[in-house]
Amino acid sequence: MEPLNPAQDRDALKAALLGAPPVVAGAVPDLGRAVFTGSGDSLASALVATEFGHRAMSAGDLTWGETLPAACDTVVGISRSGTSGATVRALRLARDAGLKTVAITSQTSSPLADSADAVQLVPDLDVAEIVPCAGHLALAQGVAAVCGVDTAHLNSALAETLDRVSELVESQLTALCTAAPAAISVLSLPELRSGADFWVLKLIEACGLAARNVPLEESGHVDYFIGPQGHLTLQLLGTRGRSRFDRLAEALRTTGQSVQQIDVSGLVDGDKPGAGVVRDLAAAVAGTWFAHGAAVRWGRPPFRGGAVNMDAKHIKLDS
Template structure:
């Protein structure tokens, strides 16, 4: 199976595995999330869902200043459990007196061994491809830890609505370069979407909070596709950016609240990337084909 079809299978499998996946207990007291890449986006979403008591950091922040986790429950997210910075951060947090928990799909991984406890993410995947079900599994775990939010009962309806929206507009998307924008709860979904464009197409893609983009990054904007994951007044901002000459695609996520809005935006980005890849008749993700960059990435991360 090629990596594009493996990604398609993993996207579909979310409907089966996510509702059945065991979730961790909600955190008691102050908690910290840490992760890199997709895991950081999932952790950031969990932080946004918490009532102000769960913070999110990069592993490097904890390595540089372990005192920030002292007395907290520190959750380290990594699907493989092999990310070197996460392992070092967990060791630093443990030495600083934090209670450490690995949130990973690999219970025998270096991260699991570096932490006091491990929560195992239970899902199946189809092989090496751009991360989809691993991200949503991590997202649900973080949501439960941060706020007690469970997998939505209407997950299938959210998934279906996002798939229809993405399929409808896939023909209008260009992937050479893109900017993804979203405020508050939707910013982590924008970060995740940019990462998928990087991995699958080799796009020059980046994410910004919508309001922050308008302060300075706007002036470096050239001919990129601009995708806004928004709700409420974000539609007005998108129209204004369009009148300024930007190629804006506005995706209204306002039908849903909280975790459901993040899931809708996530499913939308997954289906959009898949639909565009199929329109291009792609067989493999870009990151797997560029062996030189993949080797550099692996050497640095692991």
């Protein structure tokens, strides 16, 4: 397994962010009531749009359900490569139904871009990664741009958070249980739902464990039944709901669960423009680095050490 090198990872991502061109808002139509759609990491990016009053759905729900969501004016498809099969099909389904379509991608010459009325281009971040997050950072900024956020400063603002992110992850890894749990839950409120979803994806990829993203109150209603096998609950704390997180953590610990509170509220100064988006993206970076560190601590090589077929043909658009 590749060793964890927090300083190297931090410095490499910081250089990539500062060296990349900013996301420039494209000429997209008035969204009206929009649904942002993608799969995997791209669905986590789509969830950023929910903070701006839009909806996020898995591309497979649209494509394989063969039904467009009600009260929808625009479908926004998200895929870095522009070749994710369900996302391309979802955009084509929307286009054929007469809805407005937007693609968020880094590939202007791609099936996704060809299926859209407008394209929001995002740059690729040039950084070597074991457990990847750079694609999400770019796509999520594309989502923010389509939602009307001024994204010109986001790369530099995110780069400024990385020292704090590194310190947070280091302290959380120190507190981590020494043995891998049977499964992991990540608890969140809507302000960090995108970041929490990304934590889950990275924990699965890096550690090969079942993980889930749970709305805070739903965990309070059902999760005390989990056991007796070892279970790790990670509470992703933002600026809201602190007393409820604390009360639930106490309750879950009485059932034998390991609970860690991961406070990302201080990663970004709250009065800065776009602070909510930057905090969510900084949380996603923290989740990536935490997942890699957990895999090292538990002796579980990321992506199961090459034991998994990674050609991903089953999710690409077939000819």
